Amino acid sequence: MPATPSMDLSPFKRLREAAVFLHAYRRELLPFFMVLYTPVILVRLLAPGVESNTTGPAAAIPVTALVFDFFYHPIYMGALIYQLARIEAGEPWSLKQGFVVGVGLWDKLLLANIISLLIIGAGFMAFVLPAVIAYARLAMVEFRIVLDGDNPLNALKQSYHMTRTDMLPIIGSTSILFMAFILGGLLIDQLAQALGPDLIWPAVLDAMLTIAMMLMVNVLLFRFYGLASRRQVILSS
Numbered sequence: 001m002p003a004t005p006s007m008d009l010s011p012f013k014r015l016r017e018a019a020v021f022l023h024a025y026r027r028e029l030l031p032f033f034m035v036l037y038t039p040v041i042l043v044r045l046l047a048p049g050v051e052s053n054t055t056g057p058a059a060a061i062p063v064t065a066l067v068f069d070f071f072y073h074p075i076y077m078g079a080l081i082y083q084l085a086r087i088e089a090g091e092p093w094s095l096k097q098g099f100v101v102g103v104g105l106w107d108k109l110l111l112a113n114i115i116s117l118l119i120i121g122a123g124f125m126a127f128v129l130p131a132v133i134a135y136a137r138l139a140m141v142e143f144r145i146v147l148d149g150d151n152p153l154n155a156l157k158q159s160y161h162m163t164r165t166d167m168l169p170i171i172g173s174t175s176i177l178f179m180a181f182i183l184g185g186l187l188i189d190q191l192a193q194a195l196g197p198d199l200i201w202p203a204v205l206d207a208m209l210t211i212a213m214m215l216m217v218n219v220l221l222f223r224f225y226g227l228a229s230r231r232q233v234i235l236s237s
Helices: 011-026 026-046 064-089 095-104 106-126 128-137 143-148 153-160 167-195 203-236
Strands: none
Touching: 011 026, 011 167, 026 095, 026 153, 026 203, 064 128, 064 203, 095 106, 106 128, 106 143, 106 153, 106 203, 128 143, 128 167, 128 203, 143 153, 143 203, 153 203, 167 203
């Protein structure tokens, strides 16, 4: 089992810890998440997009897929957080139980996501920096709901307090991951344009990249959650 997160706040150390955790449990995490995320991939591939004024791979906006993912997100995210906690604790887990956890917490996670989205959106309307800060301060909301049993409003409040020390490392480490994800997506788009738009493998590569990215981001935030929880225990003792 990977060690408990240290108190070192370096974004690169947090990324390294997350990569070690993901590598150690890749056989458990990848099949688990791929099964749960398959409906999103299928809807993305099969549902027609809304035509935009641009050309190229991004010409069609996948509105149906985005709406489906928004409402389905609480289920697979709740299941993933459940699995991460069970794995770290060395306890048994199952795909069925993870799905049940996600469905049971769907309404709370959805409401929390809507509130978080509104707060982050308001930050973007004010300026980009407030939105980035809001994202970092609300990064623990889903973990609080699944692992601590908080209601959405309390989860928002507790996430804000838990991430006070970790705000900059969260921003730094997730920014590195998102830049890597954008670069990987651009490379896939370039290959798709060069080899022809009718091939299926660019979509497969894009789905694999998305799965890897989502797993890495959530493992990273899970490690931040463990770090913040450990800090709270130390301060309260």
